[in-house]
Amino acid sequence: MAREALGEGEVCATCGSRVAGLCRPLDAASLDDVLAETEQLSLSPRDMLFGEGDKAAHIYTLVQGTAKLTRLLPDGREQVLGFRFAGDVLGYTGADHYPFAAQLLTPAQVCRIERRRLDGLLRRYPALERRLLDLCVQELAATQEQLVTVGRRTAEARVAAFLLSLTEAGRRRHQVGAVLDMPMTRGDIADFLGLTLETVSRTLTAFRRRGWVREPSHGRVELLKREALLELTDGSMED
Amino acid sequence: MAREALGEGEVCATCGSRVAGLCRPLDAASLDDVLAETEQLSLSPRDMLFGEGDKAAHIYTLVQGTAKLTRLLPDGREQVLGFRFAGDVLGYTGADHYPFAAQLLTPAQVCRIERRRLDGLLRRYPALERRLLDLCVQELAATQEQLVTVGRRTAEARVAAFLLSLTEAGRRRHQVGAVLDMPMTRGDIADFLGLTLETVSRTLTAFRRRGWVREPSHGRVELLKREALLELTDGSMED
DNA sequence: CGTGTTCTTGATGATCATCAAAGGTGGTGG
DNA sequence: CCACCACCTTTGATGATCATCAAGAACACG
Numbered sequence: 001m002a003r004e005a006l007g008e009g010e011v012c013a014t015c016g017s018r019v020a021g022l023c024r025p026l027d028a029a030s031l032d033d034v035l036a037e038t039e040q041l042s043l044s045p046r047d048m049l050f051g052e053g054d055k056a057a058h059i060y061t062l063v064q065g066t067a068k069l070t071r072l073l074p075d076g077r078e079q080v081l082g083f084r085f086a087g088d089v090l091g092y093t094g095a096d097h098y099p100f101a102a103q104l105l106t107p108a109q110v111c112r113i114e115r116r117r118l119d120g121l122l123r124r125y126p127a128l129e130r131r132l133l134d135l136c137v138q139e140l141a142a143t144q145e146q147l148v149t150v151g152r153r154t155a156e157a158r159v160a161a162f163l164l165s166l167t168e169a170g171r172r173r174h175q176v177g178a179v180l181d182m183p184m185t186r187g188d189i190a191d192f193l194g195l196t197l198e199t200v201s202r203t204l205t206a207f208r209r210r211g212w213v214r215e216p217s218h219g220r221v222e223l224l225k226r227e228a229l230l231e232l233t234d235g236s237m238e239d
Numbered sequence: 240m241a242r243e244a245l246g247e248g249e250v251c252a253t254c255g256s257r258v259a260g261l262c263r264p265l266d267a268a269s270l271d272d273v274l275a276e277t278e279q280l281s282l283s284p285r286d287m288l289f290g291e292g293d294k295a296a297h298i299y300t301l302v303q304g305t306a307k308l309t310r311l312l313p314d315g316r317e318q319v320l321g322f323r324f325a326g327d328v329l330g331y332t333g334a335d336h337y338p339f340a341a342q343l344l345t346p347a348q349v350c351r352i353e354r355r356r357l358d359g360l361l362r363r364y365p366a367l368e369r370r371l372l373d374l375c376v377q378e379l380a381a382t383q384e385q386l387v388t389v390g391r392r393t394a395e396a397r398v399a400a401f402l403l404s405l406t407e408a409g410r411r412r413h414q415v416g417a418v419l420d421m422p423m424t425r426g427d428i429a430d431f432l433g434l435t436l437e438t439v440s441r442t443l444t445a446f447r448r449r450g451w452v453r454e455p456s457h458g459r460v461e462l463l464k465r466e467a468l469l470e471l472t473d474g475s476m477e478d
Numbered sequence: 479c480g481t482g483t484t485c486t487t488g489a490t491g492a493t494c495a496t497c498a499a500a501g502g503t504g505g506t507g508g
Numbered sequence: 509c510c511a512c513c514a515c516c517t518t519t520g521a522t523g524a525t526c527a528t529c530a531a532g533a534a535c536a537c538g
Contacts, residue, residue, distance in 0.1 A: 071387050074473040079387045094376040100383065129368055136375040137333040143382045144339065148310050148318045151389045151433030155494065185516065194390030196495055201518055218503075218516095234313045394526065424484065435527055440486055457484095457535075 020087030020172075021061035021111070022135075025127040034121055034128075038113045049102035049110065050091060056098050058112040060090040065108025066183045070191070071100045080192035082142060083184060085169050089135050105183045150194040153233065158193040159203040160229040163213065167223065179222045259326030259411075260300035260350070261374075264366040273360055273367075277352045288341035288349065289330060295337050297351040299329040304347025305422045309430070310339045319431035321381060322423065324408050328374050344422045389433040392472065397432040398442040399468040402452065406462065418461045 023034055040063075043049070049060055052072055062084055069081040069090070081100055084090055090102050113121075122129045149161045166180045175181070186197040186204070193200065207213045212225040223229060262273055279302075282288075288299055291311055301323055308320040308329070320339055323329055329341050352360075361368045388400045405419045414420070425436040425443070432439065446452045451464040462468065 071383070073387070073391055077391060079390050081383050081386060092376070093380075094373055095380075099380055126365060126368075129365075129372065133368065133372045133375060134333050136372060136379060137331070140375060140379045140382060141332075141334075141338055143379060143386060144310070144320050147320060147382060147386055147389060148312070150386060151318050152312055152316060186518095187516080197517085198496085198519085199494060201516095202494095205518070425486095426484080436485085437487085437528085438526060440484095441526095444486070 021063070022059065022089050022113075022128065022131060023061075025131050026125065030125055034113075034125070035111075037117045037121065038111050041110050041112065043104050043108045043110065045104055045106055047104045047108075049104065050098050052098060052101040054098050054101075056091065056093050056096055057115055059092050059115060059118055060102070061111045062086055062088050062090060063109040063111055065104055065106045065110075066181070067102050067104050067108065068184065068188055068192075069100050069102050078191050079194075080188055082139075082146065083169070083188075083192070086173050089132075092132060092136070105188070146192075149233075155193075155195055155199050156203055156206070157232045157234065158195065159189070159200060159207070160232040162189060162193060163207075163221065163223060164226070164229055164233065166221065167226075179216060179220050181219060182221045183219050260302070261298065261328050261352075261367065261370060262300075264370050265364065269364055273352075273364070274350075276356045276360065277350050280349050280351065282343055282347045282349065284343055284345055286343045286347075288343065289337050291337060291340040293337050293340075295330065295332050295335055296354055298331050298354060298357055299341070300350045301325055301327050301329060302348040302350055304343055304345040304349075305420070306341050306343050306347065307423065307427055307431075308339050308341050317430050318433075319427055321378075321385065322408070322427075322431070325412050328371075331371060331375070344427070385431075388472075394432075394434055394438050395442055395445070396471045396473065397434065398428070398439060398446070399471040401428060401432060402446075402460065402462060403465070403468055403472065405460070406465075418455060418459050420458065421460045422458050 190197040
């Protein structure tokens with residue numbers, strides 16, 4: 001669906017790689033070469049891409065769909081480290097076991113490559129290593145931003161920051177229009193923001209009552225008063 | 240001081256690079272080459288390595304001393320993103336402005352290199368790019384761990400996790416003995432853990448009263464009951 | 479020895495978690 | 509096609525944890 005809207009990079013026959021994902025910096029010939037070493041998978045909501053502590057055998061590019069990255073706590077609760085969308089790369093780690101789990105929230109297509117094959121490719125295509133570094137730096141910045149949100153903001157400000165981050169995620173996927181996909185449950189959002197699902201629910205209905213947001217259907221939101229949400233985050237989210 | 244304890248890599252005449260830092264993977268000849276493009280600085284507590292939003296002109300290796308990375312909130316409070324110790328690399332970012340500030344907590348020596356010169360070096364020594372990626376992956380993991388701490392743990396568990404992380408940081412610097420450096424104030428720790436300085440103070444005196452920790456002098460701690468602290472974090476910090 | 483900073487300790491209260499129950503929604507199978 | 513079931517969401521009542529406000533003590537520094 002987003003396929004036609006992509007413009008610029010195009011290509012991405014099987015993998016979407018050219019557009020975003022790991023292989024973005026490659027030219028057509030190299031891309032074919034790399035794609036030869038990959039597998040494509042179709043998956044369903046709740047499927048695990050990998051579990052926390054699993055052997056880190058693959059690197060994944062999410063071609064279509066949404067996933068959450070989670071760490072499990074001993075008492076059964078979980079912390080959501082982040083959400084990932086079409087075009088994002090998942091599961092690169094220095095260690096040989098994944099330090100967190102990746103679970104799909106929607107139907108999805110992914111492109112994956114074996115870790116040990118990747119090492120060869122990295123030697124052959126140095127641009128890939130640079131790409132991985134750029135992606136890692138981006139992820140780090142996003143995680144730090146999230147740390148600020150969870151560490152220093154009120155419940156309302158956290159939910160506001162989350163909603164605003166959805167529009168950023170939508171833009172990266174060239175999503176047009178004011179209505180955003182929000183495939184995660186209140187519980188997922190709560191585990192992301194360091195709150196309970198009740199608090200998230202109450203906060204969202206408060207925003208709805210104030211006319212700041214609208215939920216046209218399950219899994220979608222529209223932000224009607226972006227300024228109000230921005231103000232809640234205290235101006236600390238730029239753009 | 241830690242200098243003689245290093246063993247293995249040694250070298251590190253000026254920069255400490257061989258031991259840790261950015262240049263660890265280089266051989267002696269390449270190291271000399273790289274060092275020729277660096278500057279060495281001696282700095283004092285409270286000096287800023289760089290401010291949030293400054294032009295990202297340099298990459299720094301902390302040779303000696305401790306620093307905190309912070310983001311400022313509009314209301315004047317700050318979130319400490321992390322602490323950095325001898326051997327750590329600071330200030331690598333994809334953007335052209337630093338997204339956070341770096342301030343020293345102790346007297347320090349740093350080795351820095353201009354951003355644009357680094358780009359040339361990265362081409363000449365691909366191992367450096369790999370090194371940067373490894374460091375970034377490590378930082379990401381640490382930040383995610385911190386997100387779990389701040390998002391899901393009680394005040395006591397957060398302080399316990401912080402203390403335990405100090406022993407990890409000490410080990411990386413080959414610090415021997417049970418007494419750890421803790422150059423940060425209660426306020427710094429609070430801003431790191433998403434608490435107030437009063438709560439940190441109360442929690443630490445509680446630990447002291449229980450005989451779990453001791454502060455032989457300002458800026459040092461000894462952990463007397465590691466198991467107790469570990470249990471507080473709920474077993475979610477391994478090792 | 480004084481001054482600024484950091485640390486401790488107490489009293490009070492707000493925010494958000496917890497416990498509980500009912501209303502929606504989508505999906506599945508009879 | 510309808511009914512049932514699992515899961516998600518909403519809303520309320522209550523209370524615990526931690527922030528806030530305040531003041532004094534310890535410490536480091538010049």
